[in-house]
Amino acid sequence: MSIKGIVFDLDGTLADSIEDIADSMNQVLEEQNLATHNIETYKTFVGNGIRKLVKRSLPESLRTEEHFSGNLDRMLEVYEANCINKTKLYPGVAHLLDQLNDKGIKIAVFSNKANHLTQKVVKVLLAKWNVEFVIGAGDEVARKPDPQGALMAAKKMSLSPKELMFVGDSGVDMETAKNAGMYGVGVLWGFRDAEELKANGAKEIISEASELLNHI
CATH class of the missing domain: 3.40.50.1000 (HAD superfamily/HAD-like)
Structure with a gap:
């Protein structure tokens, strides 16, 4: 070889990068008074792109296209501003x-x-x-x-x-x-x-x- x-x-x-990812997604969830996740859970959510991460982070009842697209846009906005903090x-x-x-x-x-x-x-x-x-x-x-x-x-x-x-x-x-x-x-x-x-x-x-x- x-x-x-x-x-x-x-x-x-x-x-x-897991802390910045987790902090950003948790901010999106907190803005809607939704349950957040810990670092270890986020480690199981990553790996397939941000769309999958957002979907996995949301409660199942909010994974419809109507709610999902808004959460995805917000996550992209928050994470872009915070992706090199930690x-x-x-x-x-x-x-x-x-x-x-x-x-x-x-x-x-x-x-x-x-x-x-x-x-x-x-x-x-x-x-x-x-x-x-x-x-x-x-x-x-x-x-x-x-x-x-x-x-x-x-x-x-x-x-x-x-x-x-x-x-x-x-x-x-x-x-x-x-x-x-x-x-x-x-x-x-x-x-x-x-x-x-x-x-x-x-x-x-x-x-x-x-x-x-x-x-x-």
Whole structure:
């Protein structure tokens, strides 16, 4: 295996964003005197994009299109204003990115977060590293586990899928790796457990960022 590039998931993999997500959605719920959720619950809600997050957060009686669309719009508004308040890189990620840049390993990001929010977070958190390509969910790309965004990254980096590793914290990420023909590596510091990662095709599972270098 000769890995020349890595496509990273963002939330739960590079960025610890759960507090900003939870705070924003809870604000939307509090504005309507609805029950809020704790951090651990939100970890089970994320991974499939903000539409799924909002739907999972609302009481079932308010998941109709009439109520849902208004809550989605409000969540996007609140989260956009607060998406980098508490969000930070996970421990060891900065050093990992230093090492990857030093070794000439190309880096890209493909997230199910809305594209404009993905771009905003990456611009702040990853400003010091050379990131070849960044894409989030939107009109230009289908959501993971569709491999479209991963394959766009491969093309941008002038690499074949077999030369790329896809690194993420969820089963959706591992399915994406498989669908794109990339080497899937699951991380345990994010929002999902080893069982989910293995069940969805993870080739390797790591518990610390530095371990990724052992698989390149």
